[in-house]
Amino acid sequence: MWVWVVVALASLLVVLISIFCVPVDAILTLDTSAERKFRLRLVWLFGLISPELGRERKPKARQPSKAKRKRRIGLRTIWRILRTRGLLTKVKNLAGDVLSQIKIKEIAVNLRLGLDDPADTGLVFAVIGAAKPFLKLPRQYELTIQPSLSAQPFFQGYLRGVLRLQPIRLVIPFGRFIFSLTMLRVLRILASSRR
Numbered sequence: 001m002w003v004w005v006v007v008a009l010a011s012l013l014v015v016l017i018s019i020f021c022v023p024v025d026a027i028l029t030l031d032t033s034a035e036r037k038f039r040l041r042l043v044w045l046f047g048l049i050s051p052e053l054g055r056e057r058k059p060k061a062r063q064p065s066k067a068k069r070k071r072r073i074g075l076r077t078i079w080r081i082l083r084t085r086g087l088l089t090k091v092k093n094l095a096g097d098v099l100s101q102i103k104i105k106e107i108a109v110n111l112r113l114g115l116d117d118p119a120d121t122g123l124v125f126a127v128i129g130a131a132k133p134f135l136k137l138p139r140q141y142e143l144t145i146q147p148s149l150s151a152q153p154f155f156q157g158y159l160r161g162v163l164r165l166q167p168i169r170l171v172i173p174f175g176r177f178i179f180s181l182t183m184l185r186v187l188r189i190l191a192s193s194r195r
Helices: 002-021 066-070 075-082 087-101 118-134 167-178 181-193
Strands: 024-031 038-043 103-114 141-147 154-165
Touching: 002 167, 075 087, 075 181, 087 167, 087 181, 103 118, 118 141, 154 167
Parallel strands: 103 141
Antiparallel strands: 024 038, 024 154, 103 154
16 A cells, blocks of 8 residues: 555656756747737747736736735835845845756847938948858847838837746755745744734
């Protein structure tokens, strides 16, 4: 009986570790000509989970209950937490560790721009064209700049970026942060504020 329980728990642990080894892609799109200029979509588990962030949602009409209002943390407690010795260093280290795990998978930029005078636009693009052979961009970076030779200033742009992160790589940085002496001090402050 116990053997099957251990096997089931071990199998569940292997499945969870495998799921967290699958990378998450954050697809950022910025298009000046579209109605929704900014879009951010997360793709995880090979597209099975693919929420789009920043969509307009209908506001909920519910109001917080009195019990929830009492649980809010006061400004004095927040000030004490911010003054906790070593907290800012820990947050800075955590942010650095998380950012170092984010990899740029793809960046595509397509710009179309022009100045008041088409001759000035031509001069700018002559300089850009002369400098372009010296730009050694990696294969996953694509940069396209086109001129607009109209007699008015013009700017239109499209950007698509894909960032990749493996959730399993965040376990150690967050574990170091959560189980540190600094976080123990923060928990003590929170516990004393609730009395």
